Amino acid sequence: MVERNETLFDRIGGEVAVARFLEVFYERVLDDPELAPFFADASMDRLRNMQGEFFCAALDGPVRYSGRSLVEIHTGREIRVQHFALFVKHLLETLHDQDLDEDDVYEIIARVNTYVEQITGESSIGA
Numbered sequence: 303m304v305e306r307n308e309t310l311f312d313r314i315g316g317e318v319a320v321a322r323f324l325e326v327f328y329e330r331v332l333d334d335p336e337l338a339p340f341f342a343d344a345s346m347d348r349l350r351n352m353q354g355e356f357f358c359a360a361l362d363g364p365v366r367y368s369g370r371s372l373v374e375i376h377t378g379r380e381i382r383v384q385h386f387a388l389f390v391k392h393l394l395e396t397l398h399d400q401d402l403d404e405d406d407v408y409e410i411i412a413r414v415n416t417y418v419e420q421i422t423g424e425s426s427i428g429a
Contacts, residue, residue, distance in 0.1 A: 310413075311363030313406050320357045324350055327396040336388055340379060360413050372420040383424045390414060 314320070328350065331337050341349070358365035369375065390411060397407045418424065 309362035310406060310409055311358060311361040314361065314400075314402055314410070316363065317354070317358055317365065319400070320354055320361070320363075321350075323396050323400050324353055324357065326399065327393055328353075330392040330396060331389065334388065334392065337385060337392075340381065340385070361410065372417055376421045377423070381422050383418065383422050386418050386422050 311320075315322075328346065332341060332346075352367075352369045355365050355367045355369065359367040393414060394407070394411055397410060
């Protein structure tokens with residue numbers, strides 16, 4: 303078994319890779335008729351910046367997330383687990399298209415899934 307000393311952030315290509323996959327990812331999300339309404343009034347530049355910080359921090363990068371708490375941001379937006387699952391599906395498809403190591407892709411998804419309750423107010427994908 304190969305020991306991995308690099309962070310997940312480093313293994314996927316750092317900040318440049320995060321910015322690249324977020325651009326493609328949000329194109330998919332905004333093209334999705336179920337998810338697009340959640341972003342109708344959002345500043346996409348600000349959202350991409352905050353998401354960039356969030357993903358860099360969540361993947362053990364050197365960037366610190368400076369945004370409001372996920373609970374504060376998402377409370378009252380009526381985001382349900384099925385919306386979160388659809389969001390994650392688009393992320394998974396985007397990551398697969400980025401030619402990343404499969405283990406890294408699933409580690410990213412696993413980390414994102416830990417935030418389901420903070421975003422939806424519901425405890426799990428199976429809820």
